[in-house]
Every structure is written in structure tokens, then in C-alpha cells.
Amino acid sequence: MDFKESTGLYLIAGGVIAFVLAQSIFFLVKAWKQGEKLGIDKKKLRNTITSSAVFTIPSALSVLATVIVLAPSLGLVIPWVRLSVIGNLLYETKAAGDAMASLGQEGGITSTITDPAIFAGVAWVMTLGICFSLVILPFVAKPLHKKVLNLGKKEENKEETTEKKEKKSGGIAGFIDLLTPAVFIGLIGAFVARAIAGKGKPETFGDGAGVLSLITLVVAVGASLILEFVAKKFKIAWLEPFVMPIGMIIAMVIAVVAYNVLPPELAVLEWRG
Amino acid sequence: MRKNKTEKSYFDRVHGWGRISSVTALCVLIMFPVSICLYLGVWPSLSGVMSGLLKLVPLYWTLAVIEVLIYTPMLGAGGTYLSFVTGNITNLKLPCAIGAMENAKVKANSEEGEVISTIAIATSSIVTTIIIALGVLVFKPFLPAFTNSELLMPAFKQVQPALFGALAAGYFSKHWKISVFPIVVMVGILFVAPTLDAGTLLIPGIIASVLGAFTMWKLKWVK
Known part of the structure; x- marks a missing residue:
């Protein structure tokens, strides 16, 4: 054995x-x-x-x-x-x-x-x-979170005190509402940009941007937006939490269909080589 | 005042549990190769192990520091400790937490956000662990037919565009004004350095996104 x-x-x-x-x-x-x-x-x-x-x-x-x-x-x-x-x-x-x-x-x-x-x-x-992240985490996580929480508290109090704070801090308090979405957009955007223009390893199919990655990306965005619209328009409460997972699964199914339906040279085309 | 006291004690408790679980996880993890050596009755050559580590440590330990600094503020306290033990943060735990907070309509740096993020990451960790364990233990004989299937292969190859496309739909549609600039910047970076992986690209991406949003806010294009 x-x-x-x-x-x-x-x-x-x-x-x-x-x-x-x-x-x-x-x-x-x-x-x-x-x-x-x-x-x-x-x-x-x-x-x-x-x-x-x-x-x-x-x-x-x-x-x-x-x-x-x-x-x-x-x-x-x-x-x-x-x-x-x-x-x-x-x-x-x-x-x-x-x-x-x-x-x-x-x-x-x-x-x-x-x-x-x-x-x-x-x-x-x-x-x-x-394993190094587990070595530093016990020392770093708490101080970092304290800073984030303080930022959150500032955000909660913003509506009442923005004017006061803006005078004090040169107006930066009003930006706090946008900071978290901006960070998440930067993170999500890295994967979106890679599906549009990234180059993969030459020996691995599907690693780089190409016809299939773009189709999958567009279908995932489109399907999620349509599902969200349907859930809101027809007030289907149970559907709302599943918009993203279902959008993702639809995109993966379409990737399989596209790969098998498109002409082979087009299905495997990755434009960055 | 009372709420503030409860809030503080909850976060303090989470960090207490998190610190204990991180140290315990580290011990459990190191006991894995120790147990293998004891069970098999062999020990590898020290020079071979050191030579392997020299190839990995400069890159992986530096990445570990960067990841802790970048992801900790986004994951919440409980989510951070769980994610760094179970791994797959960028491609699984973080998108899962972001999606759950978006669905629940809670802010990331609030106590409600902390609770939702922890529940999402814990669920994701449990589901991933169970799927891998079932795959390894129960479906072992059938796995190659499934994972090497020519038919399903494109789906496995395109998990990331599908996952981040679905996530982008919710986020970008709500904040489309501040989304365009970072995407253009990152696509531009990829034209210069096309092989850059997403884990590296997200650093200039986050910087561009925050600076772009700040400029638009200063110009009163966004509120």
C-alpha cells in the first residue's frame, strides 16, 4: 500500500x-x-x-x-x-x-x-x-480594528457633527462614508481588470483574459443586475440574498455552454497570449 | 453609554478568542509535519527543508504581512481570525463577507457589520472544509471524473470572473461614479505589466480607488 x-x-x-x-x-x-x-x-x-x-x-x-x-x-x-x-x-x-x-x-x-x-x-x-500570518495576527489585529471602529463611530455621528468636524479637520469627515466602498471597489476591480486584460501562464488555458473570461464576467454582472431588478420590482424577498450566488452560477453555466458552442479557436482565445 | 460598554466588551472578547485560536491553530499546524515524521518514522534533511524555505519565505512572509495589514480592516475582528486560519481570503472569504454585508445592508465598520461578516466567513469556512473533506474521503474514487471533466473544465477555470462579476454588479451599480477610474487604472497597469496577479494588482487598485473617490468628493461629483 x-x-x-x-x-x-x-x-x-x-x-x-x-x-x-x-x-x-x-x-x-x-x-x-x-x-x-x-x-x-x-x-x-x-x-x-x-x-x-x-x-x-x-x-x-x-x-x-x-x-x-x-x-x-x-x-x-x-x-x-x-x-x-x-x-x-x-x-x-x-x-x-x-x-x-x-x-x-x-x-x-x-x-x-x-x-x-x-x-x-x-x-x-x-x-x-x-504560517507567518498566524504569528503576527495576535499582535496586529486588535490595534488595527480599534482604528477601524473609531472610524465607524465617526461615521455614525457624522450626520449630526459633520459641519463641526469639517471645520476642525479641513472637511475630511464627509469622505468617511465613501472610504469603505472605495477600498472594496479597488479589491473587486483587480479581479475584474484581470478578467479583461490579464495575461495568464502560457501553459495553462483559462488563466488569462480572453473570450471566455469576458463572457463569464459580463454574464455574471448582467445576470446579477437582472435578478436584483426582478427581486425588487416583484418584491420577491427570498431572492434578494441569492442574487449574487445565482448570478455567479449562471455565469459558470454560460462559460460551459460558450466553450462547447463557440468555434474552438474562438473559445480558447486569450488576447494577451 | 451602556451600549458602548457592551460593544467594547464584545470586541475585546472576540480578540481574546481570536488570539487564543490563532496561537492554537499555529500549534496544530506545526504538529501536522511533526506527526507525519513521527508516524512515518522519518525526518527530512535540514538542508533540504531550509533550501525550500529560502525560496518561499522572502515572498510568502512579506505577503503575509501585507495581507494582514490590508484585509484585517475589511474582514472584521472575528472574520479576520477565522479567515487567516482557513485561508482562501481574496478568492473566497472576503468576497463572501462583502456580499453578505451588502445583502444585509450593514456597514463594514459597524457592530452589525462585524456580526454579519463573522457569520458569513464562518459559514464559508465550514462549507469549504466539509466540501473538501467529503471530496477527499467519500467521493475519492469519482473525483478525477468530476474535476478533470472536459465538459465542466471551463466552469472551474472561470470561477474568479464569475464570482467577482456577480459581486461587482451590486457594488459598481451603487457606486458607479467612483468605480470607473480604478478599473481604467488597473487595466492600464495590466497593459504595461500583463502578468501581474490580482493579489498584487489590488494594492495599486485600492490606492487609485481611494484617491479617485477622494478627488471626486472634493470636486463635489459624489456625496
């Missing part, structure tokens, strides 16, 4: 995964109770859970796909743990390749590890390489 598939390794991974689940459930319960204390409608809290779950499924499946991509080389256990804890679609593939090359595994992630010492070494490199 392949040592990478032994029950003991699955049990070790299961322990790590159980911790992650327990932590998530703990924070969910605490936040829910605090939401009730604050008087947030239970329906709103339930809708947040349902729409977040639906929103997550397609992305979680693509994370699972990365686990499968790494599995022939590393087995399932390391990719499973690495992509369930801190892991990231973008980082883990590179980390695995660098770790294997440094430990003397010829062929990188296209080869299969047969030496347990190399397997253990890859686990060390991938773990230590990615």
Missing part, C-alpha cells in the same frame, strides 16, 4: 480539520448570539448563512480541484490539510513545486513522491512557508 494513503495519515489530517471546523462553529455561534443581542432580525442572520453557503460552493469546488491536481504527486493528505488551513489556490501549487525541487524530487509536481523523507520535508516546507 502507498504510504501516502495510510489510515494514520488520514487520522492526523482529520484532527487538523476537526480543529478548523470547531473554531468556525465557535465563532458562528458567538456572532449569532451577538446578532440577537443587537436585535438583528433572525431572518437576516439565517439568510446570511444560506446565501454565504450557496456563494461558497462553486469556489470550494475549485479549491477541491486544486487538491486533486496536487494529489497524484503528493497524495491527498498534504493538499487536503494545506488547502483547508491558511492555504490558498495561488500559493500552494507554487509552494509544493518549490519544496519538491529543493528536497531533490526530480520533475516537481508532475512527479510522484515515493520517498517518505521527501514527503515529510514537503509537509514541513509548505507548513512553515505559509
Whole structure:
């Protein structure tokens, strides 16, 4: 039997995964109770859970796909743990390749590890390489949040005191309302811009901007706007929290249809090469 | 006054739990390779591990600092501690939190925003963890047929345009005046440096977006 598939390794991974689940459930319960204390409608809290779950499924499946991509080389256990804890679609593939090359595994992630010492070494490199955020977070998170909360309080009091504050701070208080949307737009815009004009890795289809990424982007925007309009116009309250997840799934279905219907040379066209 | 006291104690408690869970997660994570070594009865060469780390640490540890500084103010207290343990922040946890706050019509830097963001990220973490675990444990024999399917491949390749397109629809339509400038700037940057990944591009993107919004606000084009 392949040592990478032994029950003991699955049990070790299961322990790590159980911790992650327990932590998530703990924070969910605490936040829910605090939401009730604050008087947030239970329906709103339930809708947040349902729409977040639906929103997550397609992305979680693509994370699972990365686990499968790494599995022939590393087995399932390391990719499973690495992509369930801190892991990231973008980082883990590179980390695995660098770790294997440094430990003397010829062929990188296209080869299969047969030496347990190399397997253990890859686990060390991938773990230590990615864990630094957990080292600094306990020191940095609280002071940063205090600043954000102070900003939020200023925002709440803005309507009554804007005039007073503007005199005092040269008018900057009035901008606070726009700051958070501007930050989020910058973040979302980076992915939108990449789907329009980014260049992917030459050996990977679908990584760069092209016909398919643009169709998917436009359909996702269009479908979400139409669904939002329909939900508001016909007062379909249950639809509102699902506008984004459904828009996303429609776009992915259209991507599949476009890929299979368009002429092959057009379907795979990526304009940045 | 009473509300302020409750608010402070809730945030303090969240940070207390978060700090404990971060340190515990770090220990659990490091115990993973330790357990593998003990179970298999082998230890890797120190020079091989150090050589691998030298390739990753300069980039990944720097990115870790940048990510903590950028994402912590956006994710909320509980959401931050959860997201940095479960990962996939830019491509999953953050969009999920932003979408949930948008749906619930709460502000990101309010206590309601904190609660909604934490619930969204916790749900997303649980769903992701369960899907990966089920995929690995239960559907293992059928997975390659599903994830390597020629038919479904375009859907998996286009997850990000679909996800951020859906998110952009809600956000950009409400704030279209301040959305155009950063998009134009980022597309312009990609014409000069086309291989820039989204994680790097979002830094000049956020700067351009904030500066653009501030200028428009100063010129009274937006309120």
C-alpha cells in the first residue's frame, strides 16, 4: 500500500480539520448570539448563512480541484490539510513545486513522491512557508480594528457633527462614508481588470483574459443586475440574498455552454497570449 | 453609554478568542509535519527543508504581512481570525463577507457589520472544509471524473470572473461614479505589466480607488 494513503495519515489530517471546523462553529455561534443581542432580525442572520453557503460552493469546488491536481504527486493528505488551513489556490501549487525541487524530487509536481523523507520535508516546507500570518495576527489585529471602529463611530455621528468636524479637520469627515466602498471597489476591480486584460501562464488555458473570461464576467454582472431588478420590482424577498450566488452560477453555466458552442479557436482565445 | 460598554466588551472578547485560536491553530499546524515524521518514522534533511524555505519565505512572509495589514480592516475582528486560519481570503472569504454585508445592508465598520461578516466567513469556512473533506474521503474514487471533466473544465477555470462579476454588479451599480477610474487604472497597469496577479494588482487598485473617490468628493461629483 502507498504510504501516502495510510489510515494514520488520514487520522492526523482529520484532527487538523476537526480543529478548523470547531473554531468556525465557535465563532458562528458567538456572532449569532451577538446578532440577537443587537436585535438583528433572525431572518437576516439565517439568510446570511444560506446565501454565504450557496456563494461558497462553486469556489470550494475549485479549491477541491486544486487538491486533486496536487494529489497524484503528493497524495491527498498534504493538499487536503494545506488547502483547508491558511492555504490558498495561488500559493500552494507554487509552494509544493518549490519544496519538491529543493528536497531533490526530480520533475516537481508532475512527479510522484515515493520517498517518505521527501514527503515529510514537503509537509514541513509548505507548513512553515505559509504560517507567518498566524504569528503576527495576535499582535496586529486588535490595534488595527480599534482604528477601524473609531472610524465607524465617526461615521455614525457624522450626520449630526459633520459641519463641526469639517471645520476642525479641513472637511475630511464627509469622505468617511465613501472610504469603505472605495477600498472594496479597488479589491473587486483587480479581479475584474484581470478578467479583461490579464495575461495568464502560457501553459495553462483559462488563466488569462480572453473570450471566455469576458463572457463569464459580463454574464455574471448582467445576470446579477437582472435578478436584483426582478427581486425588487416583484418584491420577491427570498431572492434578494441569492442574487449574487445565482448570478455567479449562471455565469459558470454560460462559460460551459460558450466553450462547447463557440468555434474552438474562438473559445480558447486569450488576447494577451 | 451602556451600549458602548457592551460593544467594547464584545470586541475585546472576540480578540481574546481570536488570539487564543490563532496561537492554537499555529500549534496544530506545526504538529501536522511533526506527526507525519513521527508516524512515518522519518525526518527530512535540514538542508533540504531550509533550501525550500529560502525560496518561499522572502515572498510568502512579506505577503503575509501585507495581507494582514490590508484585509484585517475589511474582514472584521472575528472574520479576520477565522479567515487567516482557513485561508482562501481574496478568492473566497472576503468576497463572501462583502456580499453578505451588502445583502444585509450593514456597514463594514459597524457592530452589525462585524456580526454579519463573522457569520458569513464562518459559514464559508465550514462549507469549504466539509466540501473538501467529503471530496477527499467519500467521493475519492469519482473525483478525477468530476474535476478533470472536459465538459465542466471551463466552469472551474472561470470561477474568479464569475464570482467577482456577480459581486461587482451590486457594488459598481451603487457606486458607479467612483468605480470607473480604478478599473481604467488597473487595466492600464495590466497593459504595461500583463502578468501581474490580482493579489498584487489590488494594492495599486485600492490606492487609485481611494484617491479617485477622494478627488471626486472634493470636486463635489459624489456625496
